[in-house]
Amino acid sequence: MRIALVKCSKWDADKDIVLLQNYLDSEGHKVSVPAWTDDISWQDFDRIYISSCWDYYLNIPAYKNWLKHLKGLAPKTLTFNAPDVILWNLHKELYLKELENRDVRIVPTQVITNAEEIESKLNSFYVAQSHYDDFVVKPSISASSYKTNSISSEKLISEAPAHICEILEDTPVLVQPLISDIRKNGEISLVFIDGEFCHAIVKTPQSGEFRCQSSFGGKAEHFQPSEELTETAKQILDKLPFEPPLYARIDGVETADGFLLMEVELNEPYLFLEHNPDTLKTLARCLVGSTNRS
Template identity: 35%
Template sequence: MKKVCFLSTDNLEGYEIDDDLAIGPLHDRGWHVETVPWKEKIDWAEFDAVVIRTPWDYHHTPGQFIATLETIAGSGVTLENSIELVKWNIEKTYLRSLEARGVRTVPTIYPQSVVEPKAIRQWKDRLQTEELVLKPTISATAGNTFLVSEFTDELKVLNGSRFMVQPFMESIGTEGEFSLFFFDGEFSHAILKTPKKGDFRVQEDFGGQNKSIEPDDEMLGFGCGVLKELPETPLYARVDFVHDNKNKPVLMELELIEPALYFRYDEEAAESFARKFCERNEL
């Protein structure tokens, strides 16, 4: 039986994870799964493949994380997703390249300056909005993400690092954020994530709620169109988007590194993931 590593982190306490739902389907297809923290010093060549799954602390030391992935890829092991895709996706400036290729994205500024009262006013004018969202270009789970209408001292934490500025998309509060999941380029399932009352963050960590949905043709076409702009087809991809003030989908993020895949919201999702993995890594 071949071995596949689900790359993870040292401590997943408090997280709801459903990657285990894929272990049975993979075993039935001749693959033994082991979950290993990405910082562990092991011989990665003992595996036939490594799938990046829950290394949800990588954003604290992204250089070390990339170095580990390079070591894995250099050992001759199949890495999913590829090191090339991870390097491209690790910083949210990838949104610029997708926008340049015609993908509708949330308008974004990547400042070279520090956060200060004057800058907040300028960014609001430029984006024609009363509320801004500021966050690091390398982040996870809404860490150091702020919704503001004016300068506050807490924003100073962003100074000295690369960050981005976006208008607050009102549909997040009125409708929510959609996530489409694709395995090897094939649509699998979709969910709608909504923030708790009084918050703007849709993550479950902050009280957000999820539900399974069936995307309409426009949503599905948008997600497929985003993936078509990639140089290669990833094993897994999550397309996160909201609707703008014209009710058109606009990309929030394209998650290609360690997205939660929410297998539990679709009874066929884990099976589809395992099938596509095996098709790409035939015994």
């Protein structure tokens, strides 16, 4: 089988891709690692696995057009996750509210879509969430904490508008309280393959930082979730408006009041395959054997 494990042109292949490529090679498949921006004949592949297109947010229209092109290649060439699933997942401002309406507990979120509503929405959100010390302002479509800033509650009204206006040039804006439990206990990522839980990771920021990515000094470690937490994540997955996709990562934080969803990662999430060889084998088997999910 001819398989493309797709990355971005900006970086070399990450650990997930290297491990998956080596395993698929050992199983006799012909594996390539193109960038999503490469000018190649995508129809020449049997499977396209969207792994680490981590610069997509820099050219969102081109990325969406590429996904729509891949959709048109089915059923001969199957893409995972399915283009329609990824297109749904791109817009945090839409899917978080959709899941909240389906009784999923999310981190409190205010969506700002234009400059005219900044003052009124910031003021109302500040009043409703005034018990938090800090807030996070970020793009609704982004990756790797791009243009994501924290700001103290006393400066939210006076200083956040300038940053919000900058982000609005490209995408709607999310304003959320900074959940202090992240600094103490970390952000939990639960990985699902084909709808089944496989393993979990806890990502903790370095001292004085709120972002958990390794590029900001964060670290990731294997985490054993409780049965209750695993079931909560599975319930979130079951509330998606489509069948469980090939891969999914449920990101959130455990608080005294329970688990709060931060993101559902269905578009090029890092799956931390080095932490569980069984997940790698399950992913490879399902990728090769899956039919299209849309």
